[in-house]
Amino acid sequence: MAIMECAALTKRFGAVKALDGVSLAVQPGRVVGLLGPNGSGKTTLIKLANGLLTPTGGELKIMGMKPGSETKALVSYLPDKEYLPEWMNAKQLMDFYGDFYSDFDRERAREMLARLGVDEKRRFKQLSKGTREKVQLILVMSRQAKLYLLDEPIGGVDPATRDFILDTIIRNYNPEAAVVISTHLIADVEQVLDDVIFVREGHVLLQSTVDEIRAREGKSVDQYFREVFKC
Amino acid sequence: MDWTFRADQPIYAQLVEKIKQSIISGALLPGSRLAPVRELAMEAGVNPNTMQRALQELEREGLVYSQRTSGRFVTEDDRVIAMQKETLAKERVRAFLASMAELGFDLPSILSLIKEE
Numbered sequence: 001m002a003i004m005e006c007a008a009l010t011k012r013f014g015a016v017k018a019l020d021g022v023s024l025a026v027q028p029g030r031v032v033g034l035l036g037p038n039g040s041g042k043t044t045l046i047k048l049a050n051g052l053l054t055p056t057g058g059e060l061k062i063m064g065m066k067p068g069s070e071t072k073a074l075v076s077y078l079p080d081k082e083y084l085p086e087w088m089n090a091k092q093l094m095d096f097y098g099d100f101y102s103d104f105d106r107e108r109a110r111e112m113l114a115r116l117g118v119d120e121k122r123r124f125k126q127l128s129k130g131t132r133e134k135v136q137l138i139l140v141m142s143r144q145a146k147l148y149l150l151d152e153p154i155g156g157v158d159p160a161t162r163d164f165i166l167d168t169i170i171r172n173y174n175p176e177a178a179v180v181i182s183t184h185l186i187a188d189v190e191q192v193l194d195d196v197i198f199v200r201e202g203h204v205l206l207q208s209t210v211d212e213i214r215a216r217e218g219k220s221v222d223q224y225f226r227e228v229f230k231c
Numbered sequence: 232m233d234w235t236f237r238a239d240q241p242i243y244a245q246l247v248e249k250i251k252q253s254i255i256s257g258a259l260l261p262g263s264r265l266a267p268v269r270e271l272a273m274e275a276g277v278n279p280n281t282m283q284r285a286l287q288e289l290e291r292e293g294l295v296y297s298q299r300t301s302g303r304f305v306t307e308d309d310r311v312i313a314m315q316k317e318t319l320a321k322e323r324v325r326a327f328l329a330s331m332a333e334l335g336f337d338l339p340s341i342l343s344l345i346k347e348e
Contacts, residue, residue, distance in 0.1 A: 031278050163276070170272055173279050191242060192278045211241040211281075220238035 001064060003028050003147050003178040004049060008058035011044050018044040020202040021058065026147070029175040031192055033210075033221075034182040036199035037229055042182040043080060045199070046149045049180075050077050063146060073103070076145035078137060080152040080182075086125035090118050090135065097139050109142035112168065130161045137165055141172045148179040154188050166192050187222040196221055198228060232258075234275040242277055246285035254294055254305055255316045265295065265303040 002025040011019040019041045026032050034042050047053045048060050051067030062071040084093060090113055097104045113120065116134055124132060137153055150169075154162050169179060169192055183189055186196075190210060198205040205228065210221055217224050232253060236245050253259040265271065265286070272282040286303060289295040293311045297303045306312065331341050 029280065031280075166276060167273060170269070170276070170279065173269065173272075191236065191276055191281075194278055194280050211243060211284075214239075214241040215244075218239045223238055 002026060004060070004062055004180070006045075006058065006060045009045075009048065009055055009060050010057035011041075011048060011053060012056045017202050019048070022199075022202070022204050023058075024197055024204055024207055026178045026180060026195075028146075028178055030194040031169065031173070031179045031181070033186065033189055033193040033196040034180055034199065035184065035186055035196055035221075035225060037184055039201075040199045041202045042199060043151055044202075046077070046151050046180070046182060049147070049149055050075060073101070074146040076101075076140045076143040076148045078140040078148075078150040078153055080155070082132060082136065084124055084132075084136060084139075087123055089121050089123050091120040093124065093135070093139060094120075097142070101143050103144040104139075105142050105144055108172075109138055112138045112142065116164070130157055133157060134161060134164055134168075137168055141168055144174075146177050148177065150179065150181045152183055153181060154183060154185055162188055186225050187220070190221050193221070198225065200229065232275075234277075243281050243284040243288065246275065246277065246282060247288045250285065250289060251292075251294060251315060251319070255312060255319060259305050261305055261309065261312065262307045263305050264301075265305065267302065 004026040007023050009019055009022040010017065022045065034045065036042050044053065048055055049062065049067060051072065060067065063074055065071050088096060094106055094109055098106055118131065118135060127135065140148065153165055166189065181189055193210050195207065195209050197207045213221050213224055232249055236242050268282050268286065269279050272279040275282065286295060290297060292315065294306055294315060295303055296306060328341065
């Protein structure tokens with residue numbers, strides 16, 4: 001069964017169609033890049049999958065279910081902005097996550113925080129911006145979820161942070177789960193992706209494997225994307 | 232191993248090439264055990280599915296074999312390695328000849344240049 005499936009999914013905000021008839025499927029064991037310029041509908045799609053928005057038309061299912069409290073137990077979501085209470089330290093953040101999610105693997109989180117060299121007693125707001133981003137990702141990836149939705153996890157981070165993020169995604173790879181990474185910085189993530197979905201102005205332009213694009217076009221997905229989206 | 236990738240080819244195909252080269256050059260010894268897929272994937276910074284596909288391709292070519300419980304190993308068959316070495320050498324020679332032809336050299340002049348070197 002597909003982990004996530006959309007059929008003719010549409011979302012309007014007033015007169016604006018943020019998503020217009022999107023159909024796609026995300027299979028288990030895949031790392032999928034959701035790629036498109038700013039304003040193409042990536043975040044809207046991710047919010048619909050989280051149940052933070054409701055569709056105007058069509059449907060979206062997670063493991064065959066409409067987004068709701070059951071699917072929230074299966075989906076681990078990294079928003080595109082900071083969302084954790086700033087006054088908490090890393091230990092309290094782990095308690096917080098453990099209280100909310102029964103699938104939170106505290107040992108895994110501790111191990112990754114230690115590797116990152118984060119002192120569990122420092123408050124979140126005392127950490128550097130890059131470290132805060134890494135801590136958020138660690139908490140999200142420490143759940144034993146079926147679907148990880150990462151909204152712009154590498155927007156504006158330095159190369160070392162980017163490597164840490166990609167390494168964390170590979171390290172936590174689970175063949176029964178899927179990872180969806182939304183980004184417009186394709187070159188940075190291309191090596192860890194199985195599949196890509198190109199979105200533009202609320203439409204899916206293409207869904208393909210990275211290998212297929214490279215073999216067929218003789219160029220990287222990044223180069224191909226720049227061609228397709230040239231303005 | 233150097234894990235940078237070119238843009239013009241699938242990543243798995245480049246992984247095959249790099250690992251093959253390590254086997255042929257002896258950097259990976261015959262009969263030696265390969266690290267688990269996830270570890271290799273992390274080292275190369277690629278997706279585990281991509282690394283898996285590369286290893287399966289190397290298995291198909293007989294350079295690597297897997298044992299159900301203990302993992303993947305480099306072949307101990309010297310003939311297979313020698314054959315792959317020859318194939319790779321021929322490919323490179325052909326590519327070299329093609330690039331020299333682009334510069335306008337014919338075979339005798341290429342040979343005399345090689346002798347000079």
